[in-house]
Amino acid sequence: MGFFLVMKAEIIRSLIIMRRYWFRTLTGMAIGYGMLMVLIIGFMSSRDTITDAVDGRFADPTTATNFVLGFILGMFAFGVVGMFTQGIQGMAQSGVLEQLCMSPHGLIVNFLAKATVGAVTSVFYSGIMVWLVTISVNGVLYFDAFPVIVLLTLTFINLLGFGFMMGGLTLVFKQVGQVAILIRMALFALAIFAREELLEINFLISAVMHALPITDAAICLKYVLIYDQGAVNGEYASVFTHPSFYFLILNCVVWTSIGIACFKVMENWSRSRGTLGTY
Amino acid sequence: MTPDSGSLVSLDGIHKTFFTRHFFYRENDDARRRIYVKKEVHAAQDINIDIAPGKIFGLLGPNGAGKTTTVKMISGLVKPDKGAVWVEGINVEKSRKEILKRIGVVLEGTRTTIWPLTPMENLRYYGNLKNVRGSVLKKRAHELLDFIGLSEKKDVQVRHMSRGQKQKLAICIALIADPKVILLDEPTTGLDVQSSRAIKDKIIEMTREHGKAVLVTTHDMHVAQELCDTIGIIDQGKLVTCKPMNELIEVFSESVFEFRVDEAPLLDPLRAIPGVVQAEVENGNQSNTKLLVLHLTPKEEFRSEALYNVVTHLRDCGIQLHSINQRQQNLESVFLQLTTSSI
Numbered sequence: 341m342g343f344f345l346v347m348k349a350e351i352i353r354s355l356i357i358m359r360r361y362w363f364r365t366l367t368g369m370a371i372g373y374g375m376l377m378v379l380i381i382g383f384m385s386s387r388d389t390i391t392d393a394v395d396g397r398f399a400d401p402t403t404a405t406n407f408v409l410g411f412i413l414g415m416f417a418f419g420v421v422g423m424f425t426q427g428i429q430g431m432a433q434s435g436v437l438e439q440l441c442m443s444p445h446g447l448i449v450n451f452l453a454k455a456t457v458g459a460v461t462s463v464f465y466s467g468i469m470v471w472l473v474t475i476s477v478n479g480v481l482y483f484d485a486f487p488v489i490v491l492l493t494l495t496f497i498n499l500l501g502f503g504f505m506m507g508g509l510t511l512v513f514k515q516v517g518q519v520a521i522l523i524r525m526a527l528f529a530l531a532i533f534a535r536e537e538l539l540e541i542n543f544l545i546s547a548v549m550h551a552l553p554i555t556d557a558a559i560c561l562k563y564v565l566i567y568d569q570g571a572v573n574g575e576y577a578s579v580f581t582h583p584s585f586y587f588l589i590l591n592c593v594v595w596t597s598i599g600i601a602c603f604k605v606m607e608n609w610s611r612s613r614g615t616l617g618t619y
Numbered sequence: 620m621t622p623d624s625g626s627l628v629s630l631d632g633i634h635k636t637f638f639t640r641h642f643f644y645r646e647n648d649d650a651r652r653r654i655y656v657k658k659e660v661h662a663a664q665d666i667n668i669d670i671a672p673g674k675i676f677g678l679l680g681p682n683g684a685g686k687t688t689t690v691k692m693i694s695g696l697v698k699p700d701k702g703a704v705w706v707e708g709i710n711v712e713k714s715r716k717e718i719l720k721r722i723g724v725v726l727e728g729t730r731t732t733i734w735p736l737t738p739m740e741n742l743r744y745y746g747n748l749k750n751v752r753g754s755v756l757k758k759r760a761h762e763l764l765d766f767i768g769l770s771e772k773k774d775v776q777v778r779h780m781s782r783g784q785k786q787k788l789a790i791c792i793a794l795i796a797d798p799k800v801i802l803l804d805e806p807t808t809g810l811d812v813q814s815s816r817a818i819k820d821k822i823i824e825m826t827r828e829h830g831k832a833v834l835v836t837t838h839d840m841h842v843a844q845e846l847c848d849t850i851g852i853i854d855q856g857k858l859v860t861c862k863p864m865n866e867l868i869e870v871f872s873e874s875v876f877e878f879r880v881d882e883a884p885l886l887d888p889l890r891a892i893p894g895v896v897q898a899e900v901e902n903g904n905q906s907n908t909k910l911l912v913l914h915l916t917p918k919e920e921f922r923s924e925a926l927y928n929v930v931t932h933l934r935d936c937g938i939q940l941h942s943i944n945q946r947q948q949n950l951e952s953v954f955l956q957l958t959t960s961s962i
Contacts, residue, residue, distance in 0.1 A: 442724055443748040613637070
């Protein structure tokens with residue numbers, strides 16, 4: 341119940357700020373679109389060089405749509421984890437974190453609600469962005485609502501666990517927020533370049549890729565949105581039977597358990613150290 | 620140990636030590652060495668406080684004495700190393716979420732508020748966070764804005780408001796869940812006289828009329844003297860005194876005497892006289908006299924004898940005594956006497 345109450349408060353707060361700062365909202369989207377287009381044009385013109393450099397491992401055609409989707413997913417991952425790291429830092433500076441810590445719903449419920457609202461907003465913006473850019477590059481996206489919603493939800497849960505872990509560390513060591521930018525950049529790159537071929541290089545790389553929180557999610561989403569679930573002659577190989585989908589579910593369970601446990605331990609530790617709510 | 624049954628807040632022997640780590644350089648004969656130091660900072664050492672309903676407790680102390688840490692331990696933001704904090708008879712560590720419904724906290728005033736929102740939107744947001752909802756929240760938000768005098772500003776974004784108004788809003792946010800215990804960390808710092816006065820009046824009103832238990836930390840002795848029923852002075856984590864305001868001032872006023880003398884006496888023989896706690900010489904306003912200030916024992920039965928012995932000693936030393944006055948104390952001088960060691 342507390343979760344929904346906090347979520348309601350967050351939605352209202354976000355909508356008010358979005359409406360009150362509408363110019364910033366619109367220019368943010370325009371700038372995002374412009375940057376994405378510049379990156380795509382740059383990527384397309386240097387694609388051959390990249391393909392040569394990795395010795396033909398990405399020999400299958402990397403379309404602009406693939407890149408766009410990877411980029412947007414990367415942004416999503418960057419944003420969700422950032423809500424916990426930079427978000428905690430910012431809230432500690434503004435003093436809002438102290439009030440959240442003193443909410444009877446508990447810090448985890450508060451962050452869960454905040455992250456959910458943030459993710460939904462992000463999906464909304466990202467959806468518009470993907471659509472605009474796809475039209476601009478004459479790409480095609482296959483939008484099958486059910487698997488897309490399921491995959492986005494799982495992706496979010498997966499990132500949430502990782503975010504909680506990083507957020508817990510930020511509660512104790514506020515400077516971790518800066519270091520986390522590197523980790524977020526790595527997630528960003530992973531989302532762009534994640535593809536099934538990466539999992540076939542060798543066992544070690546495959547294991548690491550599966551363990552990281554965005555790889556399987558990105559592969560599954562690309563499989564649905566770009567490759568139309570491997571449709572051949574109208575026959576679908578559903579994403580729900582794809583091996584990466586099972587790894588994604590496993591990843592969600594493992595990362596969420598680790599993340600929330602870690603966050604609780606860190607919250608207690610930061611109370612002992614006196615760093616909870618302070619910057 | 621269970622808390623005092625008449626108190627809304629009880630601190631029972633709490634201790635808190637923080638560790639700071641830093642490097643410093645030491646110059647040796649021929650080299651400059653970098654040394655790592657881990658230092659203990661005692662923020663609270665065996666602190667015992669009780670606050671009854673309808674009373675204001677003032678916690679005073681120099682910077683870094685442990686005031687904010689104490690507030691944070693009551694609100695569950697910092698975990699005590701030892702001892703227990705009780706709010707309405709409930710142990711803070713054992714039922715933290717339960718406690719958070721019963722306390723309102725203002726930490727460093729204006730930082731709490733969300734600046735792009737209006738006061739009404741802030742109250743609704745924080746109300747939801749504090750589990751207050753629907754018509755109850757709406758009614759309470761209006762009542763609080765009326766009470767604190769912000770009704771006219773209810774639709775103005777916080778970023779356009781003055782510091783005093785932001786501070787008033789922070790107090791409203793702390794009160795939104797109608798808590799019985801209110802903790803105010805430096806509520807009047809940086810405010811002009813009018814805003815400070817308005818906030819003091821509101822604190823007194825909510826305490827007396829609504830039976831809240833209030834803990835105020837402040838550096839401003841005038842604020843403490845006007846507001847508080849009981850004063851606790853904390854220094855280097857230790858509660859050096861904890862008494863009702865009147866009693867505290869009375870005790871110190873009765874025992875401090877000014878002797879106007881023509882020359883400064885040796886202080887050690889004076890300090891050796893039974894009943895003399897402290898002796899020091901200040902320059903008098905008149906250039907040809909000195910002011911000898913003696914702190915005598917607070918025990919009345921020994922004080923007269925100590926006074927007689929001091930006068931006799933001065934006469935034996937050939938020092939001419941012009942006048943003797945009892946020094947009128949205020950909270951500031953009491954505070955300075957009790958915390959001089961750390962200044």
